[in-house]
Amino acid sequence: MASDDVWILGIKMTKFGKYPDKDITDLAADATMAALADGGVTMKDVQLLAYGNLVGGTQGQSLQKQVGQTGIPVYNVANACATGATALRVAYMAIKAGEIDTGLAVGVEKLAGAGLLAGGSRGAEKDEWTPEGRFGAVAPVDGRIGTETMPGVxxxxxxxxxxKYGGTSFELFAKISEKNHAHSTLNPLAAYSKRFTLEQIMGDIMISYPNTRPMCSANCDGAAAAVLVSDAKLKTLSKEQQRRAVKISASILTTDPWEEACQVLPNVNTLTRNAAKQAYEKAGIGPEDLDLVELHDCFATAELVHYDNLMLCEEGGAADFFNSGATWRDGKTPVNVSGGLESKGHPIAATGIANVWEIAHHLRGEAGDRQIEGAKVGLAHVIGLGSACGIHVLEKSGL
Amino acid sequence: MPDQIPFVDYLVLGDQPHLVANECTTCGARFFDRRNACASCFATEFKKVDVPTEGEVRAFTIVSMAAPGIPVPFVSATIDCQGTSVRANIINCDPTPEAVTLGMKVRLATYVLGDKGGVDAIGFGFEPVS
Incomplete structure (x- = not known):
């Protein structure tokens, strides 16, 4: 008797980096064909495509025209930095709803060489002061009423x-970046895999205090794709496919509920905590059960707050938790053993599937030099400002 | 004295410049932008309320890299004005981690942002209370 579980049958990410000779569709096709091959299926088996390309604005139909036009529905999704996780969840929901038994989720971005993202929404100067927009501003507000840049936010x-809780410093945030860059040296698919000393990180170009350049996510090119199947479909496949399949024990998407200040400075805490609570409850798994976590370290300052939001530590205890060494790859709860967004890179729409690939890679025991031994359960988290939070809890196949 | 116009419509000029918020008459949630409805309770009635001009720095960053044309460095902050959070720059203060601290007491200050056709646009920030 089949359960209503949903499984990742095949999943792949491209190496993240610079691809001057490939366009967005090339990268999406590389990840898609690799994920299909990984799962041992073809486009003929796929009944739905969920596609995300936030900045490039391409559609899944362009991908279909290169890898297989079979007439299936395409859902083009956009959800800031949670776009990839949202695409994955669209495929997941369609299987849960019983509409399909095999779905494909793809996220792709070309961002190599892009500078600061967001900020600078300055309109053309006029001869007289004219109030515009929802604040009735007579001139651009970025830089005059705080900052719109991501490193600054x-x-x-x-x-x-x-x-709120104390214990933080420029040095503490820099140490988080030191950890992730150290982790990246074991990841051949990372855009940057160079180790930095703490002094190098703190002495690098200041972007927005306390975030220096290596403490910021790296703009780069990349794609990731996943093939999801129902439990009933998986049971018709080979023992080897069943052994390598990874169970999606929870797939959660939240937005930020209204709280005082949330429209002044984005509150990335409550929606992540809400998503984590729902995910742990749905999966029947607690934070103490996690063998590894990939969380959204778009900046070193963000990683710290998510230790708390994902309840990896006691409320208010994130600094102590980090200082204990818990989040290094040999610690109690390894976080971002891929190198994280700061070194692996952050091709926005690909990130929410690439994080899931990293977890799946360890659960399958295929992560080579950076394998977390005996990994059975992992969590992948992304957050997009606006805001959207996606969490996937993944479990190793019982076979 | 030249004519003046506030940088944003929630800045009130005059002898005692201050900010005003749109407060939901049902639940008390406060907003600075033009509203369609309350994001907290969905009601549609608002009243203008004065926001205290003194507060403390709850979060800040010193922006060294910004879009072209924006002078750096500057301090972007979230100010807790006795329960109402405000986004603003910290002004009349060195943009260094030595000069700006979490919990620092600040107060509203205005400055001439520019002049067009004999009209000064007046901007606002928060400065250290010292």
Missing amino acids: FAQIGMEYGH
């Missing part, structure tokens, strides 16, 4: 945590 989010 997330810097404040980390500083706010420090103000």
Whole structure:
């Protein structure tokens, strides 16, 4: 008797980095064909495509025209940095709903060489002061009423945590970056796999205090794709396919509920905590059961707050938790053994599937030099400002 | 004295410049933008309320890299004005981690942002209370 579980049958990410000779569709096709081959299926088996390409604005139909036009529905999704996780969840929901038994989720982005994302929404100057927009501003607000840049927004989010609970410093945030860059040296698919000393990180170019350049996610090119199947479909496949399949024990998407200040400085905490609570409850798994976590370290200041939001530590205890060494790859709860967004890279729409690939890679025991031995359960988290939070809890096949 | 116009419509000029919020008459949630409805309770009635001009720095960053044309460095902060959070720059203060601290007491200050056709646009920030 089949259960209503949903499984990842095949999943792949491209190496993240610079691809001057490939376009967005090339990268999407590389990840798609690799994920299909990984799962031992073809486009003929796929009944739905969920596709995300946030910045490039391409559609899944362009991918279909290169890898297989079979007439299936395409859902083009956009959800800021949670776009990939949202695509995955669309395929998941269609299987849960019983509409399909095999779905494909793809996320792709070309961002190599992109500078600061967001900020600078400055309109053309006029001859007289004219109030415009929802604030009736007579001139652009970015830089005059705070900052719109991502490094600046997330810097404040980390500083706010420090103000509330104490224990943070420039050096502490830099040490988180030191960990992730150290982890990246074992990941051949990372855009950057260079180890930095703490002094190098703190002495690098300041972007938005306390985030220096290596403490910021790396803009790069990349794609990731996953083939999802129902439990009934999986049971018709080979023992080897069943052994390598990874169970999606929870797939959760939340937005930020209204709270005081949330429209002044984005609150990335409550929606992540809400998503984590739902995910742990649905999976019947607690944070103490996790063998590894890939969380959204778009900036070093962000990683700290998510230790708390994902309940990996006691409330308010994120600094102590990090200082204990818990989140290094040999610690109690390894976090971002891929190198995280700061070194692996952050091709926005690909990130929410690439994080899941990293977890799946360990659960399958295929992660080579960076394998977390005996990994059975992992969690992948992304957050997009606006805001959207996606969490997937994944479990190794029982076979 | 030249004519003046506030940088944003929630800045009130005059002898005692201050910010005003749109407060939901049902649940008390406060907003600075033009509203369609309350994000907290969905009601549609709002009243203008004055926001305290003194507060403390709850979060800040010193922005060293920004879009072209924006002078750096500057301090972007979230100010807790006695329960109402405000986004603003910290002004009249060195943009260094030595000069700006979490929990620092600040107060609203205004400045001339620019002049067009004999009209000054007046901006606001928060400065240290010292």
